[in-house]
Amino acid sequence: MTPIEALASRALNAVSRVPGEFAGGGAYALFHMPLARSRMRGAERELFGGADIERLEVNGKSAVTYRWGNGERPVLLVHGWQSRGSRFADFAPGLLERGYSVITFDAPGHGDSTGRSTTILEYRDILTELHNRYGEFEAVVAHSLGVLGSFFALQHGVKARRVVAISGVCDFDYLVEEFCSALELRPLVKARLHDRITKNLFPGAPADRTPFSAVNTVTDIKAPLLVVHDEDDTRIDVKQGRRLAGAFGGQARLITTSRLGHRRILGDPVVVRAVLDFVENGPDRSGEVSTESVAAR
Known part of the structure; x- marks a missing residue:
């Protein structure tokens, strides 16, 4: 785990103890954010x-x-x-x-x-x-x-x-599992992340086909x-x-x-x-x- 990932892990797990959707929203945002941007090679x-x-x-x-x-x-x-x-x-x-x-x-x-x-x-x-x-x-x-x-x-x-x-x-769920495992996220954070993914990315999709x-x-x-x-x-x-x-x-x-x-x-x-x-x-x-x-x- 990189220092940035470790910091994110601590923050998300800590926030998950507070009622509300802060942890789910934070995990969802981080899930879609590359932490490095590749440059063109010579x-x-x-x-x-x-x-x-x-x-x-x-x-x-x-x-x-x-x-x-x-x-x-x-x-x-x-x-x-x-x-x-x-x-x-x-x-x-x-x-x-x-x-x-x-x-x-x-x-x-x-x-x-x-x-x-x-x-x-x-x-x-x-x-x-x-x-x-x-x-x-x-x-x-x-x-x-x-x-x-x-x-x-x-x-x-x-x-x-x-x-x-x-x-x-x-x-898609493979990505979610790898993300949560890498950040050692608590089950509650993972559940809230799944909820956000279902709501924001796959609304209306059958339960057995969510995530994609x-x-x-x-x-x-x-x-x-x-x-x-x-x-x-x-x-x-x-x-x-x-x-x-x-x-x-x-x-x-x-x-x-x-x-x-x-x-x-x-x-x-x-x-x-x-x-x-x-x-x-x-x-x-x-x-x-x-x-x-x-x-x-």
């Missing part, structure tokens, strides 16, 4: 310096969008928590060579966008607006929290011919799915990837890697090539494939 600057950069207003915040190509045959790249669109820099050149337009963004509170926080609703709204601009995506390629946000948007009308989930979150889970989108999403997850991912357990792939059955292909972890997987040549091949050629429904990249050794 190796990413040349590529992103040549992008068509625009800003998209979402919930009073300004999200930066990046595009290469003329917008035809669009592929959308969706980053995760405390990340940014530039982390997909290794995917863009190959997609452009194959004739796709590449689109990505920095969510509010991330990268060069404004704001200090973001929610799954804002991910949905950004994907929806980009879908309205460019039409059906040839593919949506998402990482980490971006996977959950993408499935939420796909359930709400965004269309994609293929979907790729890398190191993805399958269940990607497994509940099986009947809504017909696109082939590629799931890539590392066995040694300490941020998002590989069980989340297996759960996602298992829910979609023959519609999904699962690739497992090792020794790449949560973030390095995005720069691994074997993973990048597998994703590009899937986007271009479609699924290989041969079942589960285990890979170990030379870059991971």
